[in-house]
Amino acid sequence: MELPASFYFIADGQSAGDILTRVQEAINGGAQIVQYREKRRSVAERWAREIMALCKGKALFIINDHVELAQRVGADGVHIGQEDMECRKAREEIRGIMGVSTHNVEEAVRAEECGADYIGVGPVFKSKTKTERIPIGLDELKKIRRAVSIPIVAIGGITLENAGLVLKSGADTICAISAVSGDTERTVRRFNQIISEHRRREKEEGGNKPREDTTSPAGAQR
Numbered sequence: 458m459e460l461p462a463s464f465y466f467i468a469d470g471q472s473a474g475d476i477l478t479r480v481q482e483a484i485n486g487g488a489q490i491v492q493y494r495e496k497r498r499s500v501a502e503r504w505a506r507e508i509m510a511l512c513k514g515k516a517l518f519i520i521n522d523h524v525e526l527a528q529r530v531g532a533d534g535v536h537i538g539q540e541d542m543e544c545r546k547a548r549e550e551i552r553g554i555m556g557v558s559t560h561n562v563e564e565a566v567r568a569e570e571c572g573a574d575y576i577g578v579g580p581v582f583k584s585k586t587k588t589e590r591i592p593i594g595l596d597e598l599k600k601i602r603r604a605v606s607i608p609i610v611a612i613g614g615i616t617l618e619n620a621g622l623v624l625k626s627g628a629d630t631i632c633a634i635s636a637v638s639g640d641t642e643r644t645v646r647r648f649n650q651i652i653s654e655h656r657r658r659e660k661e662e663g664g665n666k667p668r669e670d671t672t673s674p675a676g677a678q679r
């Protein structure tokens with residue numbers, strides 16, 4: 458599948474501010490993918506339904522972790538981490554889009570083999586939000602790009618300033634938390650402009666993804 462050429466917005470239940478206002482701002486800025494991330498199960502369903510209503514007809518609605526909740530409310534998909542669920546089992550259970558967080562080539566290849574529709578890759582750079590993981594850097598992102606054909610959502614320390622470089626290194630789209638925590642609508646709009654501009658240039662140039670060996674099966678599929 459292809460993901461929309463859009464910034465990937467994470468609505469975190471723990472972050473400051475009214476979550477519905479923030480989702481609305483992101484959608485107003487043009488976000489066509491919204492993930493609801495909530496570690497507290499007790500409050501998740503109410504917000505999931507309300508966020509999903511805001512997304513209707515405008516953005517894909519993905520729920521982090523909670524497979525069963527996603528099925529119950531009818532979300533478009535689920536995003537799982539390496540620690541959440543074995544990915545083959547997850548594929549059997551998840552109807553709709555399955556996204557998997559990955560941090561290296563091995564995890565990325567495994568996620569693709571399991572039938573993931575996209576992978577999250579990161580943290581690409583040092584992230585204030587996710588401090589426990591060492592950044593993978595652009596070189597690892599390029600290696601992952603060469604190894605898999607499914608869409609890559611890059612995350613971790615990404616800003617308006619470095620987003621172009623991340624896209625050039627093989628990401629299909631961008632996700633950021635800190636960078637959009639201020640003026641969400643305006644910043645999401647700017648990210649979308651950067652993504653659209655990159656895709657336009659890529660089309661003109663016939664694809665500028667970092668592929669060394671375009672005769673390999675992975676390269677040939679793209």
Ligand code: TZP
Nearest residue numbers: 580584586613614633634635
């Ligand atoms: N996974 C890898 S980095 C990250 C997650 C959820 C957080 C990204 O946050 P920020 O603030 O955009 O660096």
Ligand code: MG
Nearest residue numbers: 522537538541
């Ligand atoms: Mg998780």
